[in-house]
Amino acid sequence: xxxxxxxxxxxxxxxxxVLHSAGCDRRVTVDSAPVPTAVxxxxxxxxxxxxxVVDGDDGGALVEPTGFATLRGRFTIQGTPPxxxxxxxxxxxxxxxxxxxxxxxxxxxxxxxxxxxxxANVLLFADRVPAEWVHETAQPGNxxxxxxxxxxxxxxxxxxxxxxxxxxxxxxxxPVGHNTKVGTTGFDQTIPSGGSAVFQAQGSENRPQEVSCAxxxxxxxxxxxxxxxxxxxxxxxxxxxxxxxxxxxxxTFRVWQEKSRNVQSVTVGxxxxxxxKGKFTRTMVPDETVEMxxxxxxxxxx
Amino acid sequence: MHTPRSIIRPLLLLGVVALLVGCRxxxxxxxxxxxxxxxxxxxxxxxxxRAQLLNLSNVLAAVFGTxxxxxxxxxxxxxxxxxxxxxxxxxAAGPVGSDEMGFPHGLYREHCSHCHGVTGNGLxxxxxxxxxxxxxxxxxxxxxxSTPKGSRPTTEDLKTVLINGVQGTAMPSFALLADxxxxxxxxxxxxxxxxxxxxxxxxFEVADELEEKELLVDPEEPDDGLETVKMYLTAEVRKWxxxxxxxxxxxxxxxxxxxxxxxxxxxxxxxxxxxxLANCVKCHGETALGDGQTTDYDQWTIEIFTKEPQQPxxxxxxxxxxxxxxxxxxxxxxxxxxxxxxxxxxxxxxxxNGIDGTPMPAATMKQPGQKxxxxxDIWHLIDYVxxxxxxxxxxxxxxxxxxxxxxxxx
Amino acid sequence: MGRFWSILFLxxxxxxxxxxxxxxxxxxxxxxHWLPEDISEHGASIDxxxxxxxxxxxxxxxxxxxxxxxxxWRYDAAKNPDPVKFxxxxxxxxxxxxxxxxxxxxxxxxxxxxxxxxxxxxRPLENSGPDGIVGTADDVYMKPLVEVTGRQFEWRLRxxxxxxxxxxxxxxxxxxxxxxxxxxxxxxxxxxxDVLHSFFLPNVRVKQDVVPGxxxxxxxxxxxxxxxxxxxxxxxxWGHYKMKGxxxxxxxxxxxxxxxxxxxxxxxxxxxxxxxD
Numbered sequence: 001x002x003x004x005x006x007x008x009x010x011x012x013x014x015x016x017x018v019l020h021s022a023g024c025d026r027r028v029t030v031d032s033a034p035v036p037t038a039v040x041x042x043x044x045x046x047x048x049x050x051x052x053v054v055d056g057d058d059g060g061a062l063v064e065p066t067g068f069a070t071l072r073g074r075f076t077i078q079g080t081p082p083x084x085x086x087x088x089x090x091x092x093x094x095x096x097x098x099x100x101x102x103x104x105x106x107x108x109x110x111x112x113x114x115x116x117x118x119x120a121n122v123l124l125f126a127d128r129v130p131a132e133w134v135h136e137t138a139q140p141g142n143x144x145x146x147x148x149x150x151x152x153x154x155x156x157x158x159x160x161x162x163x164x165x166x167x168x169x170x171x172x173x174x175p176v177g178h179n180t181k182v183g184t185t186g187f188d189q190t191i192p193s194g195g196s197a198v199f200q201a202q203g204s205e206n207r208p209q210e211v212s213c214a215x216x217x218x219x220x221x222x223x224x225x226x227x228x229x230x231x232x233x234x235x236x237x238x239x240x241x242x243x244x245x246x247x248x249x250x251x252t253f254r255v256w257q258e259k260s261r262n263v264q265s266v267t268v269g270x271x272x273x274x275x276x277k278g279k280f281t282r283t284m285v286p287d288e289t290v291e292m293x294x295x296x297x298x299x300x301x302x
Numbered sequence: 303m304h305t306p307r308s309i310i311r312p313l314l315l316l317g318v319v320a321l322l323v324g325c326r327x328x329x330x331x332x333x334x335x336x337x338x339x340x341x342x343x344x345x346x347x348x349x350x351x352r353a354q355l356l357n358l359s360n361v362l363a364a365v366f367g368t369x370x371x372x373x374x375x376x377x378x379x380x381x382x383x384x385x386x387x388x389x390x391x392x393x394a395a396g397p398v399g400s401d402e403m404g405f406p407h408g409l410y411r412e413h414c415s416h417c418h419g420v421t422g423n424g425l426x427x428x429x430x431x432x433x434x435x436x437x438x439x440x441x442x443x444x445x446x447x448s449t450p451k452g453s454r455p456t457t458e459d460l461k462t463v464l465i466n467g468v469q470g471t472a473m474p475s476f477a478l479l480a481d482x483x484x485x486x487x488x489x490x491x492x493x494x495x496x497x498x499x500x501x502x503x504x505x506f507e508v509a510d511e512l513e514e515k516e517l518l519v520d521p522e523e524p525d526d527g528l529e530t531v532k533m534y535l536t537a538e539v540r541k542w543x544x545x546x547x548x549x550x551x552x553x554x555x556x557x558x559x560x561x562x563x564x565x566x567x568x569x570x571x572x573x574x575x576x577x578x579l580a581n582c583v584k585c586h587g588e589t590a591l592g593d594g595q596t597t598d599y600d601q602w603t604i605e606i607f608t609k610e611p612q613q614p615x616x617x618x619x620x621x622x623x624x625x626x627x628x629x630x631x632x633x634x635x636x637x638x639x640x641x642x643x644x645x646x647x648x649x650x651x652x653x654x655n656g657i658d659g660t661p662m663p664a665a666t667m668k669q670p671g672q673k674x675x676x677x678x679d680i681w682h683l684i685d686y687v688x689x690x691x692x693x694x695x696x697x698x699x700x701x702x703x704x705x706x707x708x709x710x711x712x
Numbered sequence: 713m714g715r716f717w718s719i720l721f722l723x724x725x726x727x728x729x730x731x732x733x734x735x736x737x738x739x740x741x742x743x744x745h746w747l748p749e750d751i752s753e754h755g756a757s758i759d760x761x762x763x764x765x766x767x768x769x770x771x772x773x774x775x776x777x778x779x780x781x782x783x784x785w786r787y788d789a790a791k792n793p794d795p796v797k798f799x800x801x802x803x804x805x806x807x808x809x810x811x812x813x814x815x816x817x818x819x820x821x822x823x824x825x826x827x828x829x830x831x832x833x834x835r836p837l838e839n840s841g842p843d844g845i846v847g848t849a850d851d852v853y854m855k856p857l858v859e860v861t862g863r864q865f866e867w868r869l870r871x872x873x874x875x876x877x878x879x880x881x882x883x884x885x886x887x888x889x890x891x892x893x894x895x896x897x898x899x900x901x902x903x904x905x906d907v908l909h910s911f912f913l914p915n916v917r918v919k920q921d922v923v924p925g926x927x928x929x930x931x932x933x934x935x936x937x938x939x940x941x942x943x944x945x946x947x948x949x950w951g952h953y954k955m956k957g958x959x960x961x962x963x964x965x966x967x968x969x970x971x972x973x974x975x976x977x978x979x980x981x982x983x984x985x986x987x988x989d
Contacts, residue, residue, distance in 0.1 A: 040364075091595060469887075477888060550983075692879075708926075
């Protein structure tokens with residue numbers, strides 16, 4: 001009888017141990033120690049220095065664009081969009097929630113189904129376009145000032161895209177002060193009531209930075225800075241257009257929306273496509289206008 | 303005849319022996335930022351493979367070495383050897399002890415790693431018991447420095463923190479260490495900071511730019527990957543190298559020779575404190591007790607913990623080693639405890655540049671035709687802030703006595 | 713077998729004495745294990761008491777140890793086959809060895825009162841007040857040179873600054889780096905920020921627990937210039953072992969110069985960026 005109890009207990013203990021170490025999560029949660037032989041090899045390669053080709057695409061024959069084309073289209077939603085979360089202003093309620101009106105984070109703005117269900121504030125930009133391919137209208141070095149305002153404790157532009165050389169004048173049209181911080185750029189300043197401050201970005205980013213306020217932490221908006229003019233933010237109806245893109249070469253585009261972040265599974269012209277990390281590629285014909293009607297299922301915004 | 307008792311004694315003996323023998327202490331090694339990895343995995347919905355992580359580990363070890371054997375790439379284009387000295391690194395790294403000549407090594411492990419972690423990630427064994435948490439060097443963000451937000455601290459800034467400690471926190475003063483030991487520790491902190499930032503950049507690169515399962519540095523075709531590594535390394539080293547040029551100059555305060563001048567300054571400071579130019583009371587509170595805005599988070603916490611009401615996913619980050627998020631509270635200015643230093647220039651830097659990594663913003667300086675603070679304004683503010691701990695409101699007396707029992711004789 | 717055990721018991725007084733003689737003579741392997749150097753004025757009275765009790769108890773310790781050994785050796789069961797004789801006790805002996813130690817203890821208790829009073833009760837006076845009589849209510853105590861606050865895991869110091877008053881705007885704040893002038897009576901006020909610590913200056917024979925919520929005073933007069941330790945002597949947490957500070961005893965001029973320099977550094981209000989690190 002003791003023998004039976006013992007073997008049952010052992011089996012139970014072994015089972016628990018095995019289950020515990022196997023776990024349920026497939027993702028790698030433990031990092032591995034470096035392997036000395038591989039490290040030594042990499043070290044030798046590093047010290048030998050780079051052998052020429054820098055950030056090449058595929059090597060081999062260099063392709064050149066043969067003209068310019070336009071990409072335009074519309075982002076629409078299929079299905080019922082989820083409600084935007086309600087925020088709780090805990091300061092300056094007279095300015096930020098006058099009359100006790102509710103404040104929402106407008107992370108998904110869509111027009112009603114009758115008007116087409118267009119999604120606003122979707123960011124689309126061309127990734128890694130070599131400088132020599134860029135058309136003169138989209139050349140880097142644009143220094144036109146862009147206005148970015150906040151009123152009633154709401155940033156008036158939810159998604160802003162500029163060239164990093166453009167100064168962004170952050171204004172404050174409220175009777176109370178704001179502290180505007182732009183992501184991890186290091187810009188974080190008090191903006192006096194009725195005053196403004198200029199943010200000058202340092203470089204191009206691949207993802208938007210979050211703009212926030214320390215005094216009113218529920219406020220937010222997004223800003224991306226790029227090195228050329230190949231970007232667009234969809235308007236109220238979900239429409240976007242980027243003209244003068246290099247044609248005849250494969251271009252990579254990225255699509256980003258505030259709630260879903262990378263836009264990854266879409267339907268374009270009836271075909272469902274999977275955009276890993278929000279990226280898709282297109283090669284356009286010169287003088288062509290590519291129409292892209294991108295339908296995004298409401299489920300990815302959950 | 304077997305009775306149950308005869309099994310228990312040998313089992314007990316076995317248990318005692320097992321406990322005495324114990325487990326072998328793990329060798330110190332750098333830990334990858336699995337919290338950041340998980341964050342990227344959530345953003346792209348593509349998990350990292352074990353091979354990718356091992357590849358990253360190998361690349362970082364090739365560039366930076368190990369905790370016992372640090373290394374820096376001597377490359378004129380990158381310039382890492384110009385901001386840290388390898389002899390200093392060797393003095394700070396490794397196990398605690400000293401060599402035959404009596405030169406110490408293992409300084410970092412002796413003095414720093416139990417809070418800041420062997421990797422410089424602020425996750426040492428004692429970190430969870432501290433409030434505030436120890437600094438995580440890996441984002442390259444430091445609170446108390448002479449340079450503006452977004453810049454790295456100067457060597458002098460790091461030395462000042464080591465020598466003075468951070469008053470009001472668990473960071474002690476290392477003033478009693480020899481000068482060369484302090485220099486060694488400063489260099490090692492810079493080294494860990496550069497390493498941590500590169501690790502983050504490379505993790506981001508793998509997540510954002512590479513194909514699924516693609517290795518950062520392919521052993522067969524290493525050139526592209528190595529170029530990327532060097533690019534990030536150069537950018538980060540440049541930031542550290544330019545820090546001393548970016549230190550904010552502090553002008554002399556306006557002359558206040560008479561008591562009247564001083565009172566004017568205090569009045570102006572008080573006006574600014576409560577006004578809409580500087581917006582101090584919005585966070586520090588009408589009474590300067592730091593109760594104005596207590597729901598915000600610092601940069602290190604925000605990264606894993608959004609301000610969403612539902613607060614999704616914090617559990618998985620804590621399981622990966624992140625510390626439980628805490629709100630960051632604005633300073634109670636009536637205590638007279640100034641974490642970044644109590645000299646007037648320290649306070650000037652805090653107001654002028656803000657505090658990097660926290661919601662304390664930089665001041666908007668006056669431009670022609672625009673609203674803003676002048677340098678004299680900032681000095682008036684500082685005069686006012688420095689006077690706060692001496693106001694009657696800041697020194698409550700109970701029944702006319704100081705809030706301690708005074709023991710005259712034993 | 714029995715005599716072997718009595719040899720073992722002989723080892724007790726032998727090793728016990730050795731453990732004191734070896735460090736006192738600074739012999740290997742216990743160099744630097746004896747009392748720290750005493751540089752204070754009244755430290756001698758404490759050390760004298762210590763030695764007196766040490767020698768007194770030492771003599772008794774050796775005597776009893778040897779006596780025990782003698783009896784174990786002489787009356788070992790293997791060597792004494794005769795039956796046991798039972799002694800009914802000796803009343804005189806018992807009276808003697810109760811009264812004599814009691815008298816000795818009483819002597820020690822009275823003898824040490826001065827040392828205790830000097831160290832803990834007689835806080836130094838600035839002057840004896842208008843009536844000129846020491847010990848009355850109008851006595852003016854000497855102002856403390858510095859306020860020491862024990863905190864996990866450091867010693868925070870606050871010097872009163874030029875106005876001589878603690879708690880004013882010109883106070884000088886430092887950490888772990890305590891300076892005092894030599895050959896002057898120094899009073900310090902000590903307190904704790906969080907938990908129990910103990911402010912221990914080994915070389916001036918000062919040790920006092922700092923209790924949260926309580927302000928206390930310690931005083932000493934250092935007679936030799938040099939650097940010495942400040943140590944925490946009450947377990948206060950995981951960092952107790954490294955709660956070390958440095959006491960620097962220096963001449964009055966050096967001390968004044970040092971404190972002035974610290975004040976200037978604390979009031980630095982101008983900074984120009986240098987060319988490089």
